[in-house]
Amino acid sequence: MAPYNLSRGISSKLIPVRDLQIHYLEAGDSESPLILLLHGFPELSFSWRKIMVPLSSLGYHVVAPDQRGYGQTRSQNQTASSSPVTFNDDLTPFRMLNLVHDVVALVFALGHTSAALLVGHDFGSMVAAHTALIRPDLFAKLVLMSAPFPGTPSLPFNVSKGPRNAGVGGSYAPSADDLLASFDPPRKHYTTYFASPNANHDMLNANEGLHSFLRTYFHVKNADWRHNDPHPLTDASQLSRLPHYYVMPIDATMPEAVTHMASPHPTTDSESAWLPDDELVIYATEFGRTGFQGGLNWYRCMKDQRFMAELSLFGGKKIGIPAMFLSGQQDWGPFQVPGAFDKTREACPQMKDENVVFVAGAGHWVQQERPEDVVAHLTRFLQSVA
Template identity: 60%
Template sequence: MSTTSEGMQPEGRWHGLPSGISSRMLPIRDLVMHILEAGEPSSPLLILLHGFPELAISWRKIILPLAQSGYHVVAPDQRGYGRTTSILTSTGPIRYEDDLRPFRMLNLVNDIVALAYALGYKSVAAVIGHDFGSALAAHCALIRPDLFKSVVLMSTPFAGPPSLPFDVNKSDRGQHEWTASFAPRMDDALAALDPPRKHYTTYFSTPEANMHMWHAPQGLHSFLRGYFHVKSADWSINDPHPLTACAAALATMPHYYIMPLHATMTEVAQQNAPTPEEVSRNAWLPDEELAVYVEEFARTGFQGGLNRYRCLFDKQVSEDLTAFAGKRIDVPAMYLSGRKDWGVYQSPGALDKMQLEACSRMSADDVVLIEGAGHWVQQEQPEQVIYHLKRFLDRSSYCAPLGITHGCLNSLEFLPCCLPILIPAVPPLDDSLWEIIFRPELTSQSELPTSIVEVRGHNAIAQYEDDHA
């Protein structure tokens, strides 16, 4: 970051980027990936994946607090965004005509696997994603549970991978046709409404969407200000609630999700732009921090991010996800969003399906809607996000079956009796003493009625007493 501009401070740091967060470029596959990071490289790794239209800097408010809790925290500009570049499009901004295949979900998962390996890790404590980054994080955990030990999904629920026709002799094959999103199936019904409407992902998949936003009539700064505003808790009109999967119900959502048929997203944002007074009261995204987004998207355009939406509609580039049909996320999982975020309910039934089917280890306590936040939850209410992330990581990411992760315990004579018990896989955040008491009813061998395992830092000291001695 050698240049100084509106979005940067004189010393070349982004506005809003706390001291202690560093920026560097990392060669990965066909990419030169820009990452923000903090924390010791020897600490457990957290990977933070942004959504659209965002950047790594969207995590600026939570990177350092998580690093100070004992993690190596890394947030990349993802493929097609920000300072990350590809040799495939090295001559300039990504165009609609460029090859779409690099943006298919499996290739994006490959990017994040390669990032972890490039950083020297064969285990990631948690992959945390927001918006479209949530979908990517979900697929990372789904496909590589050996690498990604837990997952946090923000804003966008994960209802599972695309399905395949099952027992076609007994069911209607038409009910199981491939799609990575329900939106294409709703296009005709939405267009038939009075007034006619369209799904925002349909618009984002058009050749015109990038140019509309990149060269917004009101200016890029005003467009992004309006877009961030209407999807936040600052816009009082937002009143999210569960919906049925019919066009009329979907049409009750704001226009930034279910758009007027012939409208552009710049027009939608302009119609609901904040007043100067509302902008002045915005503490979570002041103008100097918004300028970072303006500068980056003015340089790159939006096509790299929009290509992910196009993949939802393109069977040729995304049908390979059906190889995971019926598979669940089996690592600990959390869902977190703002209570004023329509993203929670925009795909009817997805929230319930995520909890009941798609994620086998997502407890009711780990489905969290945060007051005072809309779609941009980690920016609007960072303290609450940090609190819930730490709570989840303390309990979930730090647990593994005794003797499997802690090699220092493998030789303990009583290990076979204690396999059902959980201990921290890595040090507790506060390095405090954890005691786990094994009671007779938890073991199958009565000759070991009581055992105490103490874990402090990376060291495990096992003590046991035999009541029959």
């Protein structure tokens, strides 16, 4: 396994956690209060490289793991040369409750009984939100980045008095597949594509090569791509306004969708200066070695009613700790599901107005595009009175 290209002050380690050998990056004194950083898709612990040392200089133990299915984290009985995760593997380890269990177990494995801050980006935001919801005793504060948390699935309410009434709690958007297929031209949702059997093969074997595909994918979701002009959507009929990396042509693969969007696609570092080629190669090398299926299985579980139904155990429960939402101004992520951002405020009643932040000059990869701004906002939040 190729080492990550790490800055001074960041070390790379392995630790046994449950059924995993978790690989994580670390900065700061391990006896200091913990800050835990959870990446999204298609990312790695490496995605936090620009903010770890600045946060540790404030007096924190900063840890960013490769989460289950990603990077150099692997099963306890798996060697570095073992076969990667496949579509036919057991899906249950990738369900949300098990991902939360990984996070809680990692805190204890690191020698902590609590954490000063839990931060999640992209799909990591969903994991962080559920972790804080289920174990608020372990985390003092929560930051959700780039992806909203609409609350847990609802439970039927007051059914003794007639037909099923509205549920208690939040909900996840129902499948929009039929609606999107009726659009002209017909579309499909990216989560449906990510849950399909061919997504991993398509992305690993993109016509332009894996490195170029990742360059384009990162490019079209960042502030450098001038067509990103996000805004709230009022209802599902407006989903066609989303870029193709969220709402795709129905017959397209993800490489085809993003290459068409960005054509001519970026080829030089100057077009995405925040991700120079010597850093992009880390992503290409790791995903080329492991494939994307581990991360794609998270999306498959999100689409599987078996695993969503068990989360209704927490229907109506709110996140009971101070929270921040932080995203880039050019990021469609907060608005990809109509109404989800508003539900995030409802699910996080301790999220103050000043802690809803949209960083200028940043897109979806905000902690990589504008790390100084992100550190400044996290510092303010850490130092604020609960």
